[in-house]
Amino acid sequence: MTTVEEPARSGGRQRDAARTRAEILDVATKEFARAGYAGARVDEIAARTRTTKRMIYYYFGGKEQLFTAVLERAYSVIRQAEQELDVEHLDPVAAIRRLAELTFDHHEAHPDFIRLVSVENMHEAEHIAASEELARIGSPALEVIRRILAAGRESGLFTADVDAVDLHAMISSFCFFRVSNRHTFGALFGRDLVAADQRERYRTMLGDMVIAYLTADRTAD
Amino acid sequence: MTTVEEPARSGGRQRDAARTRAEILDVATKEFARAGYAGARVDEIAARTRTTKRMIYYYFGGKEQLFTAVLERAYSVIRQAEQELDVEHLDPVAAIRRLAELTFDHHEAHPDFIRLVSVENMHEAEHIAASEELARIGSPALEVIRRILAAGRESGLFTADVDAVDLHAMISSFCFFRVSNRHTFGALFGRDLVAADQRERYRTMLGDMVIAYLTADRTAD
DNA sequence: GGGCTAATGTACGAACTGGTTCGTTAGTGA
DNA sequence: TCACTAACGAACCAGTTCGTACATTAGCCC
Numbered sequence: 001m002t003t004v005e006e007p008a009r010s011g012g013r014q015r016d017a018a019r020t021r022a023e024i025l026d027v028a029t030k031e032f033a034r035a036g037y038a039g040a041r042v043d044e045i046a047a048r049t050r051t052t053k054r055m056i057y058y059y060f061g062g063k064e065q066l067f068t069a070v071l072e073r074a075y076s077v078i079r080q081a082e083q084e085l086d087v088e089h090l091d092p093v094a095a096i097r098r099l100a101e102l103t104f105d106h107h108e109a110h111p112d113f114i115r116l117v118s119v120e121n122m123h124e125a126e127h128i129a130a131s132e133e134l135a136r137i138g139s140p141a142l143e144v145i146r147r148i149l150a151a152g153r154e155s156g157l158f159t160a161d162v163d164a165v166d167l168h169a170m171i172s173s174f175c176f177f178r179v180s181n182r183h184t185f186g187a188l189f190g191r192d193l194v195a196a197d198q199r200e201r202y203r204t205m206l207g208d209m210v211i212a213y214l215t216a217d218r219t220a221d
Numbered sequence: 222m223t224t225v226e227e228p229a230r231s232g233g234r235q236r237d238a239a240r241t242r243a244e245i246l247d248v249a250t251k252e253f254a255r256a257g258y259a260g261a262r263v264d265e266i267a268a269r270t271r272t273t274k275r276m277i278y279y280y281f282g283g284k285e286q287l288f289t290a291v292l293e294r295a296y297s298v299i300r301q302a303e304q305e306l307d308v309e310h311l312d313p314v315a316a317i318r319r320l321a322e323l324t325f326d327h328h329e330a331h332p333d334f335i336r337l338v339s340v341e342n343m344h345e346a347e348h349i350a351a352s353e354e355l356a357r358i359g360s361p362a363l364e365v366i367r368r369i370l371a372a373g374r375e376s377g378l379f380t381a382d383v384d385a386v387d388l389h390a391m392i393s394s395f396c397f398f399r400v401s402n403r404h405t406f407g408a409l410f411g412r413d414l415v416a417a418d419q420r421e422r423y424r425t426m427l428g429d430m431v432i433a434y435l436t437a438d439r440t441a442d
Numbered sequence: 443g444g445g446c447t448a449a450t451g452t453a454c455g456a457a458c459t460g461g462t463t464c465g466t467t468a469g470t471g472a
Numbered sequence: 473t474c475a476c477t478a479a480c481g482a483a484c485c486a487g488t489t490c491g492t493a494c495a496t497t498a499g500c501c502c
Contacts, residue, residue, distance in 0.1 A: 017449065036343055038260030042490060052451055057491065059449095117405055118339050122257055125404035139409065165412050166426065172406075173398030174391065181397065183346035184338055188360065191386050205387065212437035213430040236468055236479055263460060273481055278461065 020051050021059050028056075029070050033112035036119045037067055068127040071120060074113050075134055081106055082140040092152030096214065097207040099144065100171050104203050107175040108194065114179045142168060158214045167210070174206050241272050242280050249277075250291050254333035257340045258288055289348045292341060295334050296355055302327055303361040313373030317435065318428040320365065321392050325424050328396040329415065335400045363389060379435045388431070395427050 027048045031040045042063050046053035060066040085102065087095040107114060120127060128134050145164040152158035162170075178193045186192045193202065248269045252261045263284050267274035281287040306323065308316040328335060341348060349355050366385040373379035383391075399414045407413045414423065 020449080036257050036259055038257055039343075041488090043488090051449095053491085054451065055449080063490070115343065117402065118343065121402055121404050122260075122336065122339065123404075125408040128405060128408040134409070142410070160429070162426070165410050166423075168410070169398070169406065169414060170395065170426070170430065173402075174394045176402065177390070177394030177398055180401070181338065181342055181394075183342050183344075184349060185390065185393075187346040187349040188355070189363070189386050189389070193390060202387075205383070205391070208381070208437065209391065209430060209434040212433040216429065216433035216437070238479065241479080262458090264458090272479095274461085275481060276479080279479075284460065 017059075020049075020055055023049050023051070024056055024059060024066070025070060025073055028066050029074065029112060029116070032067055032070055032119060033115040037063075037123060040067075042066075064127075068131055071116060071127055072131055072133050074116050076137075077110070078106065078113065079137055079140060082144070085141060085144050087144065088147060092148050092155060092157050093211055093215070095148045096145075096152070096167075096210060099141070099148070100175075100207050100210050101203055103141075103171050104175050104206055107172075107179050108199075111179055114176060117176075118180055139168070152214065159216060160214050162214070167214075170213070171206070171210060174209070178202060238280075241270075241276055244270050245272070245277055245280060245287070246291060246294055249287050250295065250333060250337070253288055253291055253340060254336040258284075258344060261288075263287075285348075289352055292337060292348055293352055293354050295337050297358075298331070299327065299334065300358055300361060303365070306362060306365050308365065309368060313369050313376060313378050314432055314436070316369045317366075317373070317388075317431055320362070320369070321396075321428050321431050322424055324362075324392050325396045325399075325427055328393075328400050329420075332400055335397060338397075339401055360389070373435065380437060381435050383435070388435075391434070392427070392431060395430070399423060 024045065028040075028045050031045045031048070035041070040063075042053055042056060045066075046056055049055070056066060060069055081102075085099065087098045087102075090098060142164050145167055149158065149162070149164055149167065153161070182192065182194050192198065245266065249261075249266050252266045252269070256262070261284075263274055263277060266287075267277055270276075277287060281290055302323075306320065308319045308323075311319060363385050366388055370379065370383070370385055370388065374382075403413065403415050413419065
C-alpha cells in the first residue's frame with residue numbers, strides 16, 4: 001500500500017489535490033478494513049485526514065465510490081506483486097512451491113486487503129463487478145500458473161489435470177483462510193494460525209500439499 | 222437451522238414465548254448474514270417478525286447480545302452435524318475423504334453460517350470469546366480427525382505428521398473459501414466456485430488434495 | 443497584478459437507528 | 473373468578489450519519 005509520504009511541506013504549501021486524494025484513500029482503506037462498509041464512518045475517515053469530509057465528496061462523490069476506489073487500489077497492489085513474479089526459470093515443482101510461498105507471504109503481509117475482500121464478498125462483489133478498472137486487469141498470476149502447469153505436465157512431473165484457476169483457488173483458499181478466519185479459528189480451536197512460531201510449518205504445509213496433489217500417483221487411488 | 226414451524230395456531234393462540242424468541246433468532250440470522258453486524262437493522266429484524274422491536278430487547282437485551290445468540294445457535298447446528306459423523310468404520314483413507322466431503326457439503330448447504338463467521342472474524346471473534354456456551358463445546362470433528370489420523374499413521378498409510386487441528390484447517394479453508402469468496406473470485410476470474418456443474422470436480426479435488434498430502438512420499442521431495 | 447478556477451472549510455439538516463417509556467392484555471394459579 | 477405476572481405493542485427519544493449549501497482562498501495563466 002503506497003502510503004502517502006510527507007512531501008516537501010517545508011514551504012507550507014497547502015493545496016495539493018493529489019496528496020489530499022491519496023491521503024483520503026489511505027485512511028479510508030484502514031477504516032473500511034477495520035469496520036466493514038456499513039460500519040465505516042465517513043466522518044471518522046475525514047477526521048483522520050488533515051482535510052475535511054467535504055473533500056471526500058469532492059473527490060470521490062460518496063461513500064460507495066470511495067469504497068470502490070479503495071478496492072481498486074488494494075487490488076492494484078496485489079496485481080503489481082504478481083507482475084513481478086519471477087519463478088519460470090525454476091523447474092515446475094520448485095516454481096509452484098515458490099509461487100505458493102509468495103502468495104502465502106503476500107496474504108500474511110496484507111491483512112487489510114484480506115478484510116476488504118471479505119467485506120466485498122459480503123456485498124456479493126457488486127463494486128468489483130461495476131468497476132471497469134478491475135474488470136480490465138485479470139490476474140497476471142494466472143498466466144504464470146498456466147505456463148508452469150503446462151511445463152510440469154509436459155515433463156511428466158504433474159499428473160493431476162487441474163487448470164490454473166483451480167490451482168489458484170486451492171492456494172488462495174489456504175492463504176486467505178489463515179488470515180481471514182484467524183480469529184474465530186483461534187477462539188474455537190486455541191491455535192493462532194498466524195502466530196510467528198507456526199509460520200514456517202504452515203508455509204511448508206501449503207507447499208507440500210500443493211505439490212503432493214500435483215504429483216500424486218492417480219492410478220493408486 | 223431449525224426454522225420455526227407453524228404451530229397449531231388454528232385456535233388463534235397469541236402468546237408463545239418460545240416461538241417468538243425462535244422467530245426473532247431465525248429472522249436475525251438472515252439479517253446479520255445478509256448485512257453484517259453494523260449493516261443489520263434491528264427495526265428490519267422486528268419488521269420481518271410477527272412481533273415488535275420491543276420483544277427483541279425484552280428477550281435478548283440488545284443488538285449485540287442478539288448477534289451472540291445468533292452465533293451460538295449457528296455453531297450449535299454445525300456441532301450437531303459433527304456429532305453425527307460416522308466414518309470410523311471406514312479405513313483411514315476413505316474416512317478422511319468422507320470427512321472432507323461432509324465438510325464440503327455442509328459448508329455449501331449453509332452459506333448464511335459462512336457469512337456469519339466472516340462477520341464475526343471482522344469483529345475479531347469478540348462475541349465467540351465472550352460466549353461461555355461456545356467456549357464449552359469444542360469441535361467434535363477434531364476428535365474424529367484425531368482418531369483417524371492415529372489409525373492412518375499406525376497402519377503406515379499416512380506419512381505426513383500433521384495434527385488434527387492443522388488438517389481441519391486445511392479442509393475447512395478450501396470449503397470455506399469456496400463459499401465465502403465465491404463472489405469476488407467469480408467476478409475476477411470468471412468462474413463460479415459454487416456452480417452446480419463444478420460441484421463434483423471440486424468435491425473430488427478436495428479429497429484428492431488431502432489424501433495426496435497425507436500419503437505423499439516425503440522422502441522423494 | 444488581476445481574474446479565474448480548482449481546491450478547501452464550516453455549518454447545517456433530514457433521515458435514520460438503537461434503545462426506552464409507558465401502557466395493555468393473555469393466561470394461570472389460588 | 474380474580475389477581476398477578478409474563479408477554480406484548482405503539483409511540484417516542486436522543487444521538488448519529490450521510491450528504492450538501494454556502495462561503496472562501498490559493499495558485500496559475502495572461
